[in-house]
Amino acid sequence: MKNIFLFVRQHSNLLFFLFLEVLSLYFFYSYNKFHQAAFTGTANELIGSVYTQYNKVEDYFNLKKENERLSNENSRLINKLKEDYSASDTAFKIVADTIPIDTTGLKRKYYYMQAEVVHNSTNLPNNFITLHRGLAQGVKKDMGVYGPGGIVGVVVDVSNNFSVVMSLLHKQSSTSVKIKKSGEAGKLEWDGEDPAILTLRDIPKSVKLQKGDTVLTSQYSDKFPPNLMVGTITQVIQEKSTNNYLLKVKAATDFKSIQTVWVIDNLQKEEQKELEEKVKNKK
Amino acid sequence: MSDLLKNIIRFALFILVQVFVLNSIPALHYSVNPYLYFLFILWLPFSLSRFWLMVFGFITGITLDYFTHTPGLHAVPCVLIAYLRPFLVNILIPQQGAEMNYKEPSIKSLGLAPYATYIVLLTVIHHGVLFTLEAYQFGNIWYLIIKTLASSLISLLLILLVEMLFNRKQKFITNT
Numbered sequence: 001m002k003n004i005f006l007f008v009r010q011h012s013n014l015l016f017f018l019f020l021e022v023l024s025l026y027f028f029y030s031y032n033k034f035h036q037a038a039f040t041g042t043a044n045e046l047i048g049s050v051y052t053q054y055n056k057v058e059d060y061f062n063l064k065k066e067n068e069r070l071s072n073e074n075s076r077l078i079n080k081l082k083e084d085y086s087a088s089d090t091a092f093k094i095v096a097d098t099i100p101i102d103t104t105g106l107k108r109k110y111y112y113m114q115a116e117v118v119h120n121s122t123n124l125p126n127n128f129i130t131l132h133r134g135l136a137q138g139v140k141k142d143m144g145v146y147g148p149g150g151i152v153g154v155v156v157d158v159s160n161n162f163s164v165v166m167s168l169l170h171k172q173s174s175t176s177v178k179i180k181k182s183g184e185a186g187k188l189e190w191d192g193e194d195p196a197i198l199t200l201r202d203i204p205k206s207v208k209l210q211k212g213d214t215v216l217t218s219q220y221s222d223k224f225p226p227n228l229m230v231g232t233i234t235q236v237i238q239e240k241s242t243n244n245y246l247l248k249v250k251a252a253t254d255f256k257s258i259q260t261v262w263v264i265d266n267l268q269k270e271e272q273k274e275l276e277e278k279v280k281n282k283k
Numbered sequence: 284m285s286d287l288l289k290n291i292i293r294f295a296l297f298i299l300v301q302v303f304v305l306n307s308i309p310a311l312h313y314s315v316n317p318y319l320y321f322l323f324i325l326w327l328p329f330s331l332s333r334f335w336l337m338v339f340g341f342i343t344g345i346t347l348d349y350f351t352h353t354p355g356l357h358a359v360p361c362v363l364i365a366y367l368r369p370f371l372v373n374i375l376i377p378q379q380g381a382e383m384n385y386k387e388p389s390i391k392s393l394g395l396a397p398y399a400t401y402i403v404l405l406t407v408i409h410h411g412v413l414f415t416l417e418a419y420q421f422g423n424i425w426y427l428i429i430k431t432l433a434s435s436l437i438s439l440l441l442i443l444l445v446e447m448l449f450n451r452k453q454k455f456i457t458n459t
Contacts, residue, residue: 013333013366020341020362027348028355028416043349054303121306121351123316125417128352157352164352193426256309 044130048162051119051130059259066259069148110225112146112262113138118162122169122195122255129153129165131261139163139263144223147261150230150252151175154223155263163263169195169255177230178218182207185218188230188249195255198231200247207245209236215249222269286328286386294343297323302350305441316430317437320347320357321409322445324365325402328387333369340365360412364405371401384456390446391453402442403435410435 008015115133133139135158145152145165153173157164166173168190175188177200186202200215213233219226235248301320324340331339344361348354372388375397385392388401410431418427 013337016334017337017362017366020337021359024341024344024355024358024362026355027345028353028359047349123306123308124351124353126353 044157044159044162044164048118048130048132048159052132055116055118062257062259065257066148069254070260073148107268109266109268111265111267113265115139115145115163115261115263117258117261120167120255120258122167125192126171127167127169127195127255128156129167129258129261131155131163131165131263132161133263134158134161134163136160138265140265142223143266144221144264145261146224146228146264147253147258149254151217151224151228152253152255152258152261165261167255168198168251168253175224175230176218176221177215179203179207179209180214180216185220186244186247188215196251197234198249198251200233200249201244203245203247205238205243205245209233209245209247211236222266222272224264225266290323290327293326294323298343298346298350301347306351311437312433315437316434317441318410318413318434319438319441319445321361321364321405322442324361325368325405326387326389326451329372329383329385333366336365336368337362356416357413359416360409363412364409367405367408371404375401385453386456387451387453389451389453403439406438406442407431407435410438 113133115131117129118132119130121127121129129145129152131139131145139155139158141155141158143155145155151168153165153167153170154175155163156166168175168188170190171192173188173190176185177188178185184203184207186200189199189201191197191199203209211233215230215233217224217226217228217230229252231249231251231253233247234250237246237248239246297320301318305317305319320343323343324336327336327339340361340363341358344358345354347357351357372393375393377394377397388398390398392398393401414427414431414434418430
């Protein structure tokens with residue numbers, strides 16, 4: 001017994017060192033799995049407010065670019081208005097409606113909420129974006145985020161007034177996307193190198209592809225509405241070991257200078273999940 | 284200015300510069316990622332025991348981690364360099380008891396060559412461990428080596444600049 005105390009006392013520094021390292025490594029690995037760690041709620045609020053202060057200054061530098069992007073986005077949306085399409089039959093009228101259930105029986109599935117980006121990184125191997133909109137303003141975990149131009153990422157952590165988004169530029173990010181021309185669905189990932197280039201996998205070699213083909217979000221994701229812009233193919237690599245292509249996709253989003261994004265709420269997600277769980281449990 | 288106040292200001296400045304300047308400038312190349320914040324640990328006074336060095340190392344690392352949303356990633360190398368620091372200082376100190384005569388490690392207190400060795404070694408160790416933890420997810424050994432060396436080089440250039448810009452006045456302390 002005496003020897004144990006002696007040992008602890010002699011090697012107290014080493015033991016303390018090992019303790020701190022194990023603690024850090026535990027934080028590191030548990031966060032990667034669950035995106036939860038000690039005090040993230042409080043820390044998010046605190047660090048969010050530091051980022052907000054800094055962002056007040058930084059926003060001015062990108063105003064011109066941001067204006068351009070938003071007006072582009074506006075013109076794209078104006079062109080989609082139903083009033084712009086005229087039916088050749090005068091008895092037929094298309095109604096554009098904002099209430100949840102419109103007269104033709106359609107039910108709103110996606111709802112877009114505007115959010116301000118207060119912090120954003122693209123240099124690191126795992127990048128996150130902090131938004132100034134949280135639980136109190138309707139953001140929940142696992143919501144998709146769409147920026148001017150293309151999709152941005154998925155919400156992974158929410159506090160009362162801030163939310164943290166796992167950017168597409170994150171090693172663990174994986175999004176279901178499709179080729180616009182043929183409709184083949186694949187998985188969009190990032191290899192951690194160039195922040196402008198994403199990797200698209202699982203597209204079989206039987207599909208005919210060209211450089212410059214458009215990639216859109218697929219209908220299989222429960223986070224993004226189908227047919228949102230993702231990017232364009234810049235390089236087609238034939239993977240030797242599998243029957244699939246390895247595609248390099250240029251992201252439509254300019255990750256370096258996003259300022260305003262939309263958080264997408266899938267209003268029918270709960271229902272879909274419930275049903276899927278029910279089927280799973282039946283087995 | 285008291286030592287405590289000086290070190291608190293230093294801590295805040297290093298973290299802010301790391302988060303808002305070094306982590307947000309457009310990268311020179313995707314494999315270059317300069318770090319400066321750990322210089323705070325290397326500049327802590329000689330009088331701190333190894334226990335407190337490790338505590339401050341941990342706090343420095345975990346603070347930056349909360350900014351980058353990667354708890355633990357920077358804390359691991361920070362605690363490691365805080366633990367290794369006294370060994371290196373003991374080996375490199377030019378004559379016995381020089382740590383009594385000066386407050387903290389600097390060119391003046393250690394001498395140019397030992398101080399340079401001290402900085403270079405701990406910088407490379409810090410970057411190596413940090414990028415190994417990151418690369419665990421990427422799994423490319425050449426990418427890891429190149430990234431460590433390139434980033435260390437840029438970080439060392441920055442440290443050189445900081446040393447030249449902010450000349451830390453070190454008073455010679457005697458007992459008599």
